[in-house]
Amino acid sequence: MTSISHKKFEEVTISTRSVFQGRIISLQVDTVKLPNGSEATREIVKHPGAVAVLAITPDDRMLVVEQYRKPLEKSQIEIPAGKLEPGEKPENCARRELEEETGYTSASLQLLSSFYTSPGFADEIIHLYVAQGLTKGEAQPDEDEFLEIEAITLEQAQQYMAEGRISDAKTIMAIYAWQMYKLTGKF
Amino acid sequence: MTSISHKKFEEVTISTRSVFQGRIISLQVDTVKLPNGSEATREIVKHPGAVAVLAITPDDRMLVVEQYRKPLEKSQIEIPAGKLEPGEKPENCARRELEEETGYTSASLQLLSSFYTSPGFADEIIHLYVAQGLTKGEAQPDEDEFLEIEAITLEQAQQYMAEGRISDAKTIMAIYAWQMYKLTGKF
Numbered sequence: 001m002t003s004i005s006h007k008k009f010e011e012v013t014i015s016t017r018s019v020f021q022g023r024i025i026s027l028q029v030d031t032v033k034l035p036n037g038s039e040a041t042r043e044i045v046k047h048p049g050a051v052a053v054l055a056i057t058p059d060d061r062m063l064v065v066e067q068y069r070k071p072l073e074k075s076q077i078e079i080p081a082g083k084l085e086p087g088e089k090p091e092n093c094a095r096r097e098l099e100e101e102t103g104y105t106s107a108s109l110q111l112l113s114s115f116y117t118s119p120g121f122a123d124e125i126i127h128l129y130v131a132q133g134l135t136k137g138e139a140q141p142d143e144d145e146f147l148e149i150e151a152i153t154l155e156q157a158q159q160y161m162a163e164g165r166i167s168d169a170k171t172i173m174a175i176y177a178w179q180m181y182k183l184t185g186k187f
Numbered sequence: 188m189t190s191i192s193h194k195k196f197e198e199v200t201i202s203t204r205s206v207f208q209g210r211i212i213s214l215q216v217d218t219v220k221l222p223n224g225s226e227a228t229r230e231i232v233k234h235p236g237a238v239a240v241l242a243i244t245p246d247d248r249m250l251v252v253e254q255y256r257k258p259l260e261k262s263q264i265e266i267p268a269g270k271l272e273p274g275e276k277p278e279n280c281a282r283r284e285l286e287e288e289t290g291y292t293s294a295s296l297q298l299l300s301s302f303y304t305s306p307g308f309a310d311e312i313i314h315l316y317v318a319q320g321l322t323k324g325e326a327q328p329d330e331d332e333f334l335e336i337e338a339i340t341l342e343q344a345q346q347y348m349a350e351g352r353i354s355d356a357k358t359i360m361a362i363y364a365w366q367m368y369k370l371t372g373k374f
Contacts, residue, residue, distance in 0.1 A: 007255075009335075024230050027214050043211050043212050050307075068194075068195065070219060071231045071310040076303075078306070119355045120258070161300070172302050173359060176364070180367065
């Protein structure tokens with residue numbers, strides 16, 4: 001039943017053309033047969049998947065990092081995040097990225113949700129974790145990663161949103177989850 | 188001051204190579220100079236931007252559409268959404284997509300937030316609206332758009348999330364916003 005409903009309006013692949021194999025993403029164009037029998041093309045970005053971490057410090061602040069986002073041609077303030085290495089478990093990746101980017105280690109990691117960022121043209125999935133019981137250490141960003149760490153209150157987070165300095169899906173979702181936690185006591 | 192901080196850690200473009208120009212997205216690879224003077228490449232997907240609509244019926248249900256998402260090879264239940272036409276105002280696009288996909292027209296449209304879906308590799312922005320004061324009409328999906336409309340309660344939405352039938356960023360964010368509205372009386 002579930003598997004039937006999950007294939008509703010299936011688009012059957014007639015052919016796949018690989019356009020680009022990059023360092024992070026690849027791109028293919030599929031020709032598909034639609035439910036009415038006609039043909040269409042689908043432009044598909046393949047991505048290894050990623051994690052993001054809503055990390056809340058003992059004094060009730062959220063860890064964020066500011067970094068330059070070339071596709072937007074501006075810097076943005078986001079929660080710590082990173083791509084999955086081949087074969088890496090999302091929870092291990094969340095632990096690793098949190099420590100590399102912020103220096104913090106976490107006694108407790110809990111999966112909040114896994115979501116697709118752009119299901120119309122990409123298969124990227126982000127696993128969003130909440131990290132509590134944090135202990136401070138030394139950040140070790142990648143060689144080509146330039147970022148600045150900050151620990152902000154919910155009010156600051158909302159201010160950054162109003163200013164457009166926070167404006168990505170995973171960070172806004174994390175802020176919603178945090179707000180909900182403050183209102184209801186659970187994630 | 189604002190413009191300075193928005194360019195923090197700027198990556199200056201040395202060259203741009205266009206890889207693909209598609210019907211919906213295009214792809215380019217930029218060679219950039221990093222803050223430490225070394226060079227790196229950035230794979231960048233360009234997208235026209237999109238809107239999504241949290242549409243709440245007079246009997247307190249959210250309108251969703253089920254459709255096949257080729258990049259995920261499964262069907263998904265999402266809020267109504269669609270790409271911006273060239274020069275189209277997001278609010279007009281929200282009105283149009285809501286009516287085309289569900290048949291409903293809205294007396295009131297309010298912008299909830301605008302967010303980037305994947306700032307690491309894409310410039311896609313989604314403008315998320317809430318639509319209230321709905322009036323039912325006739326859906327008119329695009330020729331190659333196959334979808335099924337449903338009006339669901341918050342409990343059903345959460346059930347679909349638990350089952351993985353709702354799992355995209357914009358829809359989960361809309362559900363959070365709706366929940367918050369029920370808790371606090373405001374979006």
